[in-house]
Structures are given as C-alpha cells and as structure tokens.
Amino acid sequence: MPTVRINVKPEILSWVQAQIEIDDLRSAIRDNFIKWLHGEKEPTLNQIEEFSKATHIPLGYFFLNAPPQEDNSFIEYRTVDSIQLSKPSRDLLDTIDEMERIQDWMKEYLFDQSMDNLDFVGLHDETVSIESMVMSIRDTLKIEKDWYTESKDTWDSFKRIRTKMEAIGIVVMMNGVVGSNTHRSLNIDEFRAFTMIDKLAPLIFINAHDTDCGRLFSLVHELAHIWYGENSLFNDKYLESQNSIERKCNAIAAEIIVPNDIFVQEWKRINDELQLKIRKLAHDFKCGMTVIARRALDNNFISQKTYKELADTARMIYFQNKENSGPGGDYYNTALSRIDKRFLLAINDSAYQGKTSFSEVYRLTNTTRKTFENIIDRARGTAS
Template sequence: MTVHVDVAPTILDWAVERAGWDEETAERKFPQLTEWRAGTRRPTVKQLERFAKATHAPFGQLFLSAPPEESLPVPDMRTLRGTGITRPSADLLDTIYQCQTRQSWFRDHAVENGMEPVAYVATATTDDDPTVMAQRMQEVLGVDPRTEPLAPSWSAAFRLLSDQVEASGTLVMVNGVVGSDTHRALRPEEFRGFTLADDLAPVVFINGADSKSAQIFTLLHEFAHVWLGGSALSDVVPGEEGGPPEERWCNAVAAEVLMPIESVRSTFRGDLSAEGLDVLARRFTVSTLVVLQRLVDAELVPRERFRELYAQEEERVLALFAETTENRSGGGNFYNVQSQRLSRQFARAVVASAREGGTSYRDAYKLLGTKKHSTFEALAERVGTR
C-alpha cells in the first residue's frame, strides 16, 4: 500500500526558498507542489524523498510543524540591497560547512606540525587608517600597483594575488558551485565571499561564479577581515555607505591596495565615458564600479554626480556579466579547477599527511573531493606534491 504523508505548507515553502528556486522552477520540478501546499493532495514518502534530495533539505525536517531556525555559522555582514533574500540558501550553508571542515583539519595539522600562528591575524582594528593598512598589506603581498599594473589581465592578477595571499599563510578557496556539483551554482547576489578567521588556519572563500574583477576585490576585502581577526559573510558592495563598519573598512583597504589614491589623482584624465572608465579599470585590474568609487574618494567626481554615474555603470556591468555568463564555456581542466576550489596549500598538506600515514587515504579522498587513487595522484602532481 502506498503511504501518503502530511507536510506543512510552510515547510514546503521553506524548502523551496532554501533551494533558491523561484515559483516557476518549483512548479516545473514538482507539478504536484500546488496541491501539496493547498492540502488537496498529500505526497508519498518516495515523492517527499525526491523533493528533499532536489531541494537539499534534510528529509526529517520536512515533518516539522514549522521551519527550523538555520542560523549562519559566521557573522552576517551583507547588505543584501534589493535582493529579496531573507534566509541562507542550502548552497551557501553547505559551502560554509565544507570550508569549516577543511579548516578544522588544517588547524589540527598545523598544531601537530608545530606551525607558527599567522603573523598578521587580528593585528588591525577599524580605527586604523585604511591607507596605512593597505601599505602594510601591499608589503606582505609584495605588490605595488602605483608603479605598474599588477598583471596584464584580471585573471592573471587574481592568480597573482591569490598565490601571494596563500604564501602569506591564509588559505584561499575559490568555487562557483557547491563542492563539485555543477548543478548547484553559487549566486553572487546572495554572497561574494566569506572569511573564517583563525590564528593558525585563516580561510577566505571567493564566489567563483562572480566576475573576475569582482573576485579580485572580494579577495582583498576578505583578506582585510583576516587582519581584523573576525569571521564574516560578505556581499562586498564597493562604496557602500551603510552596513557594518567592518565592511566599510575592508572595502576601503581593498580599494587602496588595488588603486592607491595618489595613483588615481595622477592617472585620471577627466574621461568619464564607458571607454575612459574601462581604461582605468584595466590599468588597476579592478571593476569600473571601483574606479568610480575611487574617483569620488579622490574628490575628482562630486558625490551627487557619482550616484548617477554609478547607477548607469552598474546597469552596463550587470548586462555585460549576464552576457558573458550565458556564453561561458565549460569549467576547464578538472585538476586546475579542483586545486583552486581546495586551496593549493590545503591540498598539499592533505596529500603529504596521507603519504606519511597521518591521515587515512579514505579521509584524504573525502577532504580533497576525489574518489579514486589515480585522481588523488593526478591532483597531487597538479599542486606540486609528487
């Protein structure tokens, strides 16, 4: 006999929202959903299992009378302006949990191997001058955009900066999906990055589904959170006047690292056209939105004029990003992508620990997102551990 079960409509709504589905998607995936919500039909156990799997909701929680409280495991510093997002998605939560698991392993590894605490963690406060802190950060990273561009392209600049951040002691994890599940894309409108602060194993995560120029800014924004010594979930809106003071401070530091105010004043030629903004964006490997904010910071553009220009440029940038995303090809070589998802420093440590007997190969496979030894060995070679 087929068993039907009662499910509260609010629970169904919670699961749909948690999955990040709109109503059209929900009805397409589960045509019976309207009847389940209305109570005119009850789902079978099998149907509810499929619904739980599709929405990434714990099956047992679908039998609750009211949606559970799912608090974010890190301080939420997002502004979420105009997004309509009211609760964290399953994709965001699962991503944070996965990074926390890896961070916990790396911290234990650091303790066991007598690694020293990362020197700059929690050495700054929001009372510190962002310009001074940016100079300190440039010294740690070994970059100086005042004299020449960081790299010939945004992708090259991101690789350079992420490598330098990792070399300084912070793990950098970049992913545009949950784990390796390409059906669970992360949404930049929900979050752009987060920081998991720790004196031995600080982690910054960058949403790889975002534009490359945005990823660069987010990387340095989250790196600034490491210097503050606090964990944070960010949506990173350059020039945002509201929000927590930590967000505004991290924005100011990131902007000064990438586009020093003295360089803004010496480089700007008065051209506020899209082409003129693009020239400055390429010179400093930032977005044109960051360029506009820096022109205001340098008092080269009145704030009243800035708001109008920013709105116009934001619309143009979003349209270009949507077009680029639509035409984007596959994700590239698996081993290149996976090493970025994991953090090369983390992957090297796991490989070395497994080979030395400190970590079982079964646990190592799970930590690295691999299932076969051949994949493990190929990934080890890719991250420079033979």
C-alpha cells in the same frame, strides 16, 4: 498493498517551510507540501525523497522528533547589497558547512605540525586608520604600492594576490557550485565571498560566478576582514554600506587595488572621453572598469548615476565576452583553481603518511582518485 505514508512531525514541516521558498518549487511538489503542512495528507517515502532532492533539505531531517539545531550564527555577518538578509539558501548553508570541514581539517593538521597562530588575524580594530591598515597588509603580503604593474590582466592580479595570501597562511577556496554538483549553482545575488576567522587557518571562499574584477575586489575586501578579526559574508557591489566595518574594508580593498594618489594623477593626465578613459585606467591598474568607476565616484569625478551605468555596462560586457568565448578551459586547471594549494598539498602528504584516509581526501576536495592525482601534479608544478 496499501501505500505506506510517513508521519512527519508538524514542527518539522514548519521548520522546513521556514528554510525554503515555496513558490520556487515545481507545482506538484509544492501542492503536496502544502497538504502535508495543513495536515490534509501524509507523504510517502518517495515523495519525501523527491522533496528532499528538490530543496536540498537532508532526508534524515524529516524523521526527527524535533527541528534540527543548525548553527547559522555565521549568517548574521551577511551583507547583500548593503542589506541584511535573514533566509540563507541551502546552497549557501551547505557551502559554509563544506568550508567548515576543510577549515577544521586544516586547523588540526597545523596544530599537529606545531604551527604558531597567525599574528595578523585580528591585528587591528576600527580605531586604526585606513592608511595604516593598507600599509600593514602590503608589508605582510610583501607587495609594493604599484604591485599591479606586474600583472597581465585582472585575472592575473587575482591569482597574484591569492598566491601571496596562501603563502602567509590564509586558506583561499573558490567554487561556483555546491561541492561538485553542477546542478547547484551558487547565486551571485546571494553572496560573492565569505571569510571564516581562525588564528591558525583563516579561510576565504570566493564565489566563482563573479566577474574577474568582482573576485579580485572580494578577495582583498575579505583579506581586510581577517586583519579586523571578523567573520564576513559579503555581497556589497562596492556600494556604500551602512556597516562601518564594511565601509572600511571597501576602502582598504580599493586603496590596495587602485592607490588613490596614482589614480587621481592618471585620471587628470588622460583626456579621452569617459568610457575610453575608464577602460584605459582599468587596463593600467589591472582591475576592471567597476573599481575604476567607483574610484572616480569617490573623487567626485562622476555622478552616482554615471557610476551605476558604467558598472552595469562593465558587468554586461564581461559576461557577453565570457559567453562568446564558449566553454573552453582545462578541466584540471579549473579543479585546481577551486582549492587552496597549501591545503591540497597538506592533505596529500597526510594521506601518504597514513593520517588521513584517501576517501576523506576525495570527499574534502570533491575529487576522484584520477582527478586528485592530476591536480596534485599541477599543484606541485605551480605552488610557490
């Protein structure tokens, strides 16, 4: 029986080419695709399925008559190391799609509950001073200037701020993979966090592959974007951005995490050598060495070169410690950390009221029945 080959439209193949990095493909898959692209050979169904799996391009796209109209307008807000990039990965696009589905569900749920719009979304514009923005955010979150003194460490600071944000209506999600697919790890070099603005259900997504310090900074940086009412896709490693909003969000995040007047006072008080001083201050402010080093740079206490060395060292130490600590961790606690508790409890209530099917619940939360029941029990025990 002759092999059945599929006539994929040339414009579809050209569109696919623009979505992928051909050099990243295995040689056999890459060579086949180049032949399809040049019209030298038509693919079999098995070859298309293999290519779809390797690139995460949806299988159905290959059978369209014209390229799909994907809405990638969100990507225009992306800043990666202060450089605008144009080709997002399928992992990023699929994560954004997943978060849009969650946000849409939450918006509909809150609308049905007759909830009011959140007045802090887009509350201020760029004309408002950094000091006023910081005060507004602190007041809304109900945190003091030295809020960090109540934290045990950087991770505890992250959880504390996240809980405060969820309490005022911000959906905070976090993951290191696409959905529950452990083979599709999210690349920290592509993005650290993003924000999707909505008056009812603003959503922040944090890339779990970042350091604890990076997660904390990204969380507060994205919070500032909500106050400006602007979508954001962020991977500025606390460097000087060319974008004025990014610079302001960096400044706001830094001031909330490490108030500058307290920092300067403590910097002058501690007389240890530089590395030890940075570590002591990172411990005191519960924020990690990188933010402290950047604060020192902002105040001209260290050079740009020294800052980079300190930041690189801090990142290396973090991941070495993480690797040495082994896999560890509780599966259900990890699953719970990925999902906004308010969303989790809302979708559970909706399911038991018969308004949302359990299959939809498991799809939106990337869980099974057993996993979902376990994390619901834990969420009820920890939700504020």
